[in-house]
Amino acid sequence: xxxxxxxxxxxxxxxxxxxxxxxxxxxxxxxxxxxxxxxxxxxxxxxxxxxxxxxxxxxxxxxxxxxxxxxxxxxxxxxxxxxxxxxxxxxxxxxxxxxxxxxxxxxxxxxxxxxxxxxxxxxxxxxxxxxxxxxxxxxx
Amino acid sequence: xxxxxxxxxxxxxxxxxxxxxxxxxxxxxxxxxxxxxxxxxxxxxxxxxxxxxxxxxxxxxxxxxxxxxxxxxxxxxxxxxxxxxxxxxxxxxxxxxxxxxxxxxxxxxxxxxxxxxxxxxxxxxxxxxxxxxxxxxxxxx
Numbered sequence: 563x564x565x566x567x568x569x570x571x572x573x574x575x576x577x578x579x580x581x582x583x584x585x586x587x588x589x590x591x592x593x594x595x596x597x598x599x600x601x602x603x604x605x606x607x608x609x610x611x612x613x614x615x616x617x618x619x620x621x622x623x624x625x626x627x628x629x630x631x632x633x634x635x636x637x638x639x640x641x642x643x644x645x646x647x648x649x650x651x652x653x654x655x656x657x658x659x660x661x662x663x664x665x666x667x668x669x670x671x672x673x674x675x676x677x678x679x680x681x682x683x684x685x686x687x688x689x690x691x692x693x694x695x696x697x698x699x700x701x702x
Numbered sequence: 703x704x705x706x707x708x709x710x711x712x713x714x715x716x717x718x719x720x721x722x723x724x725x726x727x728x729x730x731x732x733x734x735x736x737x738x739x740x741x742x743x744x745x746x747x748x749x750x751x752x753x754x755x756x757x758x759x760x761x762x763x764x765x766x767x768x769x770x771x772x773x774x775x776x777x778x779x780x781x782x783x784x785x786x787x788x789x790x791x792x793x794x795x796x797x798x799x800x801x802x803x804x805x806x807x808x809x810x811x812x813x814x815x816x817x818x819x820x821x822x823x824x825x826x827x828x829x830x831x832x833x834x835x836x837x838x839x840x841x842x843x
Contacts (some may be wrong), residue, residue, distance in 0.1 A: 563745075565755040567727045572759025575720035575732065575804075580764040582713020583706060588777045591843065594826075594833040603710040608807060610714025611721065618722030627729030634731055637818040639721070648798025649821040653828025655791025657836065658784050658843065661776070662803045663796055664734035667757060669776045671765030676733035678780045680789040686750070688739040688792020695798065 564629050576668040582607045585669040587660025594657050644695065721808050728752065733805025734760070735796035743797070784842075795825075 583589045583603055592601030622633045627685075656662050659680055661669070666681050721732040730752070737753050740746020746753055774822035779785060796802040799821050801810065806825075810818015836843035 564728055568724070568730075568752045568755040569759040569838035571720045571724040571728070571732065572756035572761075573763035574716055574723070574759075575713060575734075575756075576760040576764040577764075577767060578713040578716030578718075578720060580713070580767050581716065584713070585774070585776055587779075589706075591833060591837075594781065594829040595837060597834050597838055601706075603706045606707045606710035607717065608803075608832035610711040610810075611718035611808045612812045614715060615723045615725075615808055616830045619813040621726060627725075628727045629729070631729040632730050633725070636813075637815060637817055640818065643818050644798045645817055645821055646824055648800070649824035650795070651791045652795030652799060652802060653825035653830075654804075654832040655788040655793075655795060656825065657829040657832035658751070658788035658791070659778055661735070661778065661788070662792060663738060664760070664804050665776075666732065666792070667738070667760050668764040668770040669774075670761050671793050672774050673767040673776045673778065675787050676780055677776055679785045680778065680792075683736070683786045683789025684793035685742055687790040687795070688735070688742045689793075690790075690795045691739070691794050691797030692743050692745075692767070696721050696795070697794050700843045 567629060575664065578611075579665050579668040582610075585661075585665040587675075589663075590656065590660040590665075648691075713809060718812075721804065721812075724756070725809075728811065731805060731809050732756075732808060733801050735793075735802040736805055739793075739797045761778070781843075799825075 579585055584607060587599055589603055592599060593604035626632060660681055666684060669677055670681055724730050724732040737756055741753055801821060806818040806821040811822060
């Protein structure tokens with residue numbers, strides 16, 4: 563049941579990314595190009611996505627997930643160097659190609675070799691992340 | 703072109719509904735980088751099947767829609783260096799920050815998470831700055 567539900571949620575997420583234009587790198591780069599021909603579409607995507615999710619967070623109060631387990635605890639509010647540096651690196655990479663992780667996967671089947679190369683490099687970067695943090699956290 | 707914002711809003715509502723269902727049914731945060739990254743670095747070993755099922759839906763459904771539409775494209779650059787550097791930065795950055803557009807942007811902002819809001823402001827700022835340098839200053843984007 564958890565698997566079927568996860569599959570359907572992933573599918574709905576993918577369909578939303580596809581229809582909203584988030585898998586079109588020119589639209590995403592246009593959104594980031596505030597000094598050029600700015601494309602405001604992404605603001606509608608983000609706004610549209612936040613609305614149902616805010617209702618969902620409100621609905622979690624005093625309840626448990628339908629398929630068992632428990633809702634995620636509120637994260638530590640601390641703004642860490644990792645959060646800031648990681649987000650800055652992510653933003654730079656996002657602008658270079660116009661893909662973030664969700665749309666990179668949603669377009670994997672039709673993005674051709676550029677999409678596959680981007681996804682492979684993204685996977686390598688994800689694999690590298692814990693090695694970078696471990697090295698910095700443990701004294702030499 | 704005028705309908706772009708409507709498609710954006712409709713697609714956005716679908717993205718948010720997917721995140722809402724994943725939370726209310728499975729009790730999980732719908733963050734693309736976290737769901738994939740947990741498989742890659744092994745931190746998500748306790749729920750591999752759930753992650754794989756989500757990612758299968760995420761890849762297959764838009765693929766089927768693209769076929770039904772008679773093909774689709776991303777319009778991405780074909781410069782291998784930009785694709786590689788961009789992918790590395792997105793992968794490394796989202797895992798260091800523990801979230802991307804879906805995790806910090808959609809799931810974080812909607813619960814007024816301080817981390818989610820700050821992360822979103824930083825990656826938007828860095829993205830806009832990179833775009834300015836790459837497109838208007840150096841002209842390679």
